[in-house]
Amino acid sequence: MFRACRCLEDAPAARTDLSECRRKARLSRFDIAALFGRWRTLRTGLSAWEKCSACPVAIRAQQQCGGDGSRGVFVMERTGGNNRAAALAIVGLLAFAAAAEASVWMDKAWTFRRQIDVDLAPDKGSGDEIVEVRFYAAGLRAPDGSDIRVADDDGKPVPHRVLRIGPGDRVSVAFSVPRGKRRFFVYWGNPKPGAPPALLDAKSIRCGLLLETRRWGGGEVNDARAFTAAWERSKETVGLAMVENLQQGHCPFGDLPQWFSRFSGTLFVPVDGVYTFAAAADDRGALVINGTQVVFAPFTPGDTRFSGKIELTRGRHEVVFWHVNFSAEGRTSVVWKTPDSQRFVVIPKQAFGAMPAALVGPLEEYGKTLVADFRVEIAGEAFFANHYSHRLRFTAVAPRLAGAPRYEWDLGNGQKAEGQTVEAVYLAEGDYPITLTVRLAGNAASRTYRVRAMRDFERASISRPAEDAPEAHSRIVGGYDLAKLPERWLPWAVLLHLRGGSPESALAAARTLLTTTGRIDPSSAAAALDELTLNLTGSALEGAMVETWGLARPDGPLGTWALKRRAGLLLWTKADFEQALKTLEPLMRAEPKDAAVQRMYGMALVLGGKPQEGARLLESIPAAGQPERRAALAGAMARTIEFYIGENDWENGEKTWDKWEAMYPADFLEGYSVLLKARLMEKRGSAVAAAKVAEAFALARPRSSYAPRLLHYAAGLLARTDSAASARLLALLREKYPEDPLAQEGATTRP
Structure with missing residues (x-):
């Protein structure tokens, strides 16, 4: 066995114990994968090794390979000698690491894998634990996931079940955790995988609840038997997931109009006695324990008002909860009251068997030392205009090789980036191809994952992204190449x-x-x-x-x-009438x-x-509506516009003006609608343009009874910004309409 000398990490040094490695290149204290991951530490530790008097050893490494070179075994012996030779021997050992690592593969026919470490103490665990992991398979697995396998660190397959393929290239897998085992590998990429040796079925789940959702197939559901029959009619499975309890606020598999879900597992009751369960379900629900219907929820109240009792003994009992949603959000909840309690509480997740957490490792490819891989995080979302944009963070996994890698990204939205960690904003939900290229020492590796940009509703309670301000997303998108x-x-x-x-x-x-x-x-x-x-x-x-x-x-x-x-x-x-005509002529x-x-x-x-x-x-242009109602309707719309002007609501005023002109186009020629339009233009800040419109109409239709008012109004609009033009308009008013009272007034914006 080999235990790394502590001087490689934090001098002073410790002893280096060396002995023959076991077959498959597994090292009990410091396995090859871990050693390989310490490449940089080994390089930087050479000087510390040389100064360490506690390591007067050299190492002789010998690779014993099988015929195809895939079974690398290292024999390392204490030989004595100079310290630098020992250090160089360890560095040389890394050259064999890839071949040695290949030996631990379940079968080299499976090209890809990820290591999974279960967070469970060695002395804990009953052997009933179930773990759910999600990972990106880079589109390299079979379309239905039939080539996915899970094995322990001895290469022995363990019962598993592919829960869901997608969204994008993501895969969800659940597997059992045998007693005493903590490290596993998920494999895929075998074009001829054969039948899986062991599958995880619903009846074997004693940790967590298996949620399976199907598209609703129709029919009546008034009791447990009817639910079972309806389940058989609902053929199309939408998704599966492991959940911790019987609380749900939405469909975790997308926006479905109607769906049918089944929660199945076991329930541990702590003491003998009569248990009372209560449930609510939008729109139907039924709780079944040991094959007996305990609660039926026939419609959607705002509380868990439907209840039932059952006598249970201490221990585990089979539980199934049916849930049908016909519309809206599809919420459901189940609570209980134990024999020694006087009130209802949410059933704790421990009663269904708490699922341990697991850490999914980087992508590995058989026979390859440089592999591109990255982690995906939905970092934030911004809400604007009744719409969400999503901010995603991508972090490249550092290669297990020496040197300074370069990371290049194609973010799937037409944009490029560089760096180990990058962020990108996606303005629409969907699956985007994210490509990472890693360049190191003249070599390159690329990998593309199809990543879903949207909130993860399967784990909405634990993966709610940050609520970003639109300004933050605007700054990122503002740097994009719009083309x-x-x-x-x-x-x-x-x-x-x-x-x-x-x-x-x-x-x-x-x-x-x-x-x-x-x-x-x-x-x-x-x-x-x-x-x-x-x-x-x-x-x-x-x-x-x-x-x-x-x-x-x-x-x-x-x-x-x-x-x-x-x-x-x-x-x-x-008020550029010439350009307006040029724009409209081709349209005409x-x-x-x-x-x-x-x-x-x-x-x-x-x-x-x-x-x-x-x-x-x-x-x-024909007028709309009945001719006899024209005057009344036009007058009503004019009064409405006047009201909006008084309220400084030019936006609604212009909408009403457009409606008026669409119904009665010839009313424009009378002049009052032009006066109202000019006043609306003034309210929205286009005073100079309003003056031009008023003057142009007064000159074009001098016989209009509103022509004097329009000239006077235009003069008032220009009084502060263009006094000469204002004076000219007043002079024109006095010249053309000397008898009009407005001709005797000065400039004012009072129409």
Whole structure:
């Protein structure tokens, strides 16, 4: 056996005991895998070894191999000699480590494995313990997981069960822990695995509860027998998991419309006597103990009001709980009252057999010394615009070789990164291919895992991610290459940056969104761009926003819609009538019967110096509704807009104005709707544009009874910012309408 000299870790040195290793290269005090993992320690420990007078030994290492070189055995003897020779011999031993490590494999036909260490003291354990582990198999296992095996450190298979394949490349496996065993290995990657030697079935589970969920197959469930029959009809299994108790607040296997679950295991009761159980289930539930129905919960109350009693003796009893959910969250709860208690309490997890924890080790590949592997953590999530973004942390596992490795990442979202630990934000739930490449001493190894970006609902109670502020995610996404970002993310990028207080980044994402020709959801894109417009109107970025709308590609998914939006912004935000007409002309040719385009084009003609042509077009658009109700409805909408103006609610005011003009386009020619529109523009911060609209209409429709009021209002809007223009408008008012009382007043914004 070999025990590492302590001087390799923390001089002063201790003795080095050397003797022949056992077959399969297992070392009782310090096994090959551990020795291999101490490569850096050995290198840095040479100087300490040389100074250590307690180690006057050298080591002779001899590799005794089988015919294929796969069974490496090391014979290490105390030979005496110089200390540096001893140190170099240990370093030389590492050269054989890969071959020696291969000898402990259950069978080299299984290409991949991970070590599993169970957190259970050597003198503890009954042999009934069950452990559930989850790991990434890198897509290298059989699609159904039939090549997955679990073996102890002697290579002996232990009963196991593949609980779930996915999401992504993740695999969940449960296995039994024989008495006295703490180290195990999970294997996969054998194209011809054969039948598994032992499977873990529900009846053998005496530690924890096995939860199996299926899609609901229909039928009535009014008692335990009906539940059993319905279970047989529900064929499709959605997922399996080991759980600690009979409390559930959601479906752990995703958002299913209807599902049917069975919890099965054993229940330990501490004393003889009559036990009372109570249950609640959304929407049906039944508790069965030793084959007898104890509680039936027929509907969904807000408490555990359905109860039943059963006499039990001290010891373990078979328990099954059925749960059917037809809609909503699907919560369920079971409590008990023991013979020596007067109140109900949640059944402790120890009663079902507490499952020990386990540590899953790094990926190993048969015959390979440089293997890329990494850990995944859902580090945080941010909520914005009724949507979640997810922050994931990836940590590369350091190679078991000397040197300074370089870690390169493809984060599956079009972005690259370097470093042992990196973080990335994902703006939509889904499975993403994360690739790690490790470069070391001229060699390279890569591995890709498909990772699900979303909260882990299977372990929601213990793996709730941090609640990040949108600002934190905005900062990360703000550094991304937008051209390489998934196109379906772009609307969410716009909204994230708006909520995160970064309008410049939101505008940059909008530019990419408007110029894309890829596949996006037009409705979500429209909502994001409309919110951007709303937020930037009246700000220093208003002009850049209007220009951004002009970037929309005619052949893109937002082409026509974006051009309409730009025309509206040019009219009512910039009052640039010439550019509005240029934007609308191709739309008129492409969609000559689109009433919205016709209406906007007619208004632009009126304001842009072609009032007769604009009037003809607006008057040709049919009005909606019954003609006899037109005056009443138009008046009601005008009063509503006036109310919103008084409340400074220009957003709802403009929605009502748009509705009014859509119903009665020709009302625009009368002038009062133009006055209300100008007042709404002023309220949202576009006072100069409002003055331009008011003046343009007064000049285009001089006979309108509202023309004098519009000129007077425009003069008032410009009184502080452009006194010369304000004076010019007042002079024009006195010249054209000398008899109007407003001609005798000074400039005011009172309409």
